Amino acid sequence: HFFGFVHCVGFFCSAVAAKMPAKQAKVALSRSGPQVLVCSCVPASPRTGVTHLASNPAGDLVAVCREDGSLHLYRFTSGTLLSFVQATAPRPGWFARRCVWVGPRLFTAGLCGNLVEWDLLHMCPKVIASPSYGGAIWDLAKHPTDALLAAACDDGHTRIFTVPEFDPVALKAVLHRKPESRATAVTFSQPQSDGGALVYVGTNKSMVSCFVWGSGTEKWTTILTNRWADEPEIVIWVILELRDGLVAVGTSHGEVQFISSLGVKTYLVVTHGADVTCLIHEPSSGTLVSCGADNRLIRLTKTKDSHQWGISGKRGIQRGDVTAMCTLDNPKSGTPLLLTGCRDGTLGVFVDVWNSPELPRPMMCYPVQQAHPFSVGRLPDVWHSDLVVFQATSLLQAWVFPHRSDGKQRNPQFLFEYKIQGKSGLVCSAVSSLCTHLAFSTAIRTAVIRLQLSGKRTGVKRRKLASGNARDPSTELPTVSLHTDPVTAVGSARLMRFGNLPSSDATEDCTQLFLVDSGNCFVVVDLSPSNTVILCSLELASRLEDQCPTMLALSPDNSLACVGTALGRVVCVRIGSSGAQVIHILPKFFALCKGVSFATNDTVVLAGITKGFNTAVAYDVLVPEVVRDLKLAVLNDGDKITSEGGIILGVTQHPSANRVALYTSGKVAVIDVDTAKEHTVAVGGRPSAVAWLSDGTLVVLRHDDAGMLASLPSCVFRKRYGT
Secondary structure: HHHHHHHHHHHHHHHHHOOOEEEEEEEEEEEEEEEEEEEEOOOOOOOEEEEEEEEHHHHHEEEEEEOOOOEEEEEEOOOOOEEEEEEEOOOOOOOOEEEEEOOOOEEEEEOOOOOEEOOOOOOEHHHHHHHOOOOOEEEHHHHHHOOOEEEEEEEOEEEEOOOOOOOOOOEEEEEEEOOOEEEEEEEOOOOOOOOOOOOEEEOOOOEEEEEEEEOOOOOEEEEOOOOOOOOOOOOEEEEOOOOOOOOEEEOOOEEEEOEEEEEEEEEEEEEEOOOOEEEEEEEOOEEEEEEEEOOOOEEEEEOOOOEEEEEEEEOOOOOOEEEEEEEEEEOOOOEEEEEEEOOOOEEEEOOOOOOOOOOOOOOOOOOOOOOOOOOOEEOOOOOEEEEEEEEEEEEEEEEEEEEEOOOOOOOOEEEEEEEOOOOOOOOEEEOOOOOOEOOOOOOOOOOEEEEEEEEEOOOOOOOOOOOOOOOOOOOEEEEEEEEEOOOOOOOOOEEEEEEOOOOOOOOOOOOEEEEOOOOEEEEEEEEEOOOEEEEEEEEEEOOOOOEEEEEEEEEEOOOOEEEEEOOEEEEEEEEOOEEEEEEOOOOOOOEEEEEEEEEEOOEEEEEEOOOOEEEEEEEOOOEEEEEEEEHHHHHHHOOOOOOOOEEEEEEEOOOOOOEEEEEEEEOOOOOOOOOOOOEEEOOOOOOEEEEEEEOOOOEEEEEEOOOEEOOOHOOOOEEEEEO
């Protein structure tokens, strides 16, 4: 038993060492046992790092695979901007290393060993194929012209799949493996003169092989050499065929090695201090860009004298290891944009990477959506509290925030949580103003939870704040009963808010739900104890220029609604008992609009970015005209936006006063719309969402110093602003 246990431990260590990138661990096996040579730690949770990026053939959608098994879709618009569309729930067992578009169809493959085709309408797996039988899939490549996929498998074989137009994928051929090695990289060559193509395969044993597609015969095999004799074997992470006939190979030693089409090693370029994770070639400019696990982008061009590839530019990325890259067409300049993904989950857009003397900084940076907005409702007067519902990926948590009394500040207390069933993650959620209904929407359906609050109860187990403040025994929590009612007639919603129609005869217990569905239709739903009635539906897709709406604001009397997109397209809708109609399309004030909120019944505050500044305007939607230009000096640092302040993220409305709160990734400011007076709120972290309570308390959901979302009790900060 003892020798069996030792054998199992040794097998486990060797398997882990072979699968982990060199930045995480390098293990050398010697006679004395395994020895850790290099080790670096990354945050274990949340694992939102980007593993791969891929743009569809039309160039308007970008698929992002993340370490937690989730798949995110972004829409590429206006030549420079990415707008978040939707995402799947995390699947820790579905660690997807690669995603590939075959026409309009999206496929992913990873360490689970499955080749998955996705239903992009509902963001769920459409077909899960497991025909590889080769364990984990380390790389996935598409044929340049034919509907073929090549998968580099853990057992060393490379499997070729056909992708019929209307049928699932089917196994076509298997390229023979090398002894005691696993295939870690694969790519197709450009079509040959005879119409065929070559398949290049890299392994974790320093070998690169070339196969003739069709016959499956091996054309040549090359073993890459180490720079130092005592270094372990090279792992091939990426292979790319260049237009000049060379094959570029990115290795675990930070090198880009070049091999001729005949399998002859020519030369190598030391580009990174750690693993090379991705290579991108731009043929029109003759530029090769590599990214690595040393937080750097390296640009290589051919020298005029030797006609060999050499380093012509470097750029450090402070967001962490660069793990993925892809190109996007830019119709404005004609040169492609470079999109990068990092281990911390952020996406960066680079302009003019190929021809500029020095590698530029990223023009835009999109952080991972680790924190989600939250909604606020007022509990009955007997409790003197507000109910704040936080939205996670597949979980709703409700917390009770007591009002201030006698100058005392009581701590929020956990009330209940609701787990979303199924594999689809949450898209949006909202709680009604009197906490009678809680609505949420996934990529598939919209549902409403009826909340029944009753009595008081004592002896409730309450969570203690991380700050060390003691529990408040005088605050008692209500008893809550949950009843779920699916709203099947609505489908899936992108945005939602609660409120009563101004002309309706609804009582306080009867609530209307205002939402924008997945088809960009503005819908008002009447929620009653017996049934669900759609009061009105208004199509907005054409008025929004087919852009994905990201903002929904309601006036205090619920007579007006503003639906906006990230590109500043804002539509104002008048709501009444007879239906809804578009009354005004607001001018485009910003290059990038980040928030819309009503200050009064007819004045809306729009916030965004113009000429490198955080700016906002107060706009009268009925006149229509600009009421006041808000400079937001407290959110800008001189003549530019800094990383400490960050770009503006959103704006939220005060429940009673003519006042709004605007927040960036580094600051929070409260603006009086009448006087344009600004106040900065110090929250001691990086805010990601804010909301007002009914008593004028500002609640801020923030990140800690490490950039990770803290636990809810410890990341809530409140500051009082009286009327």
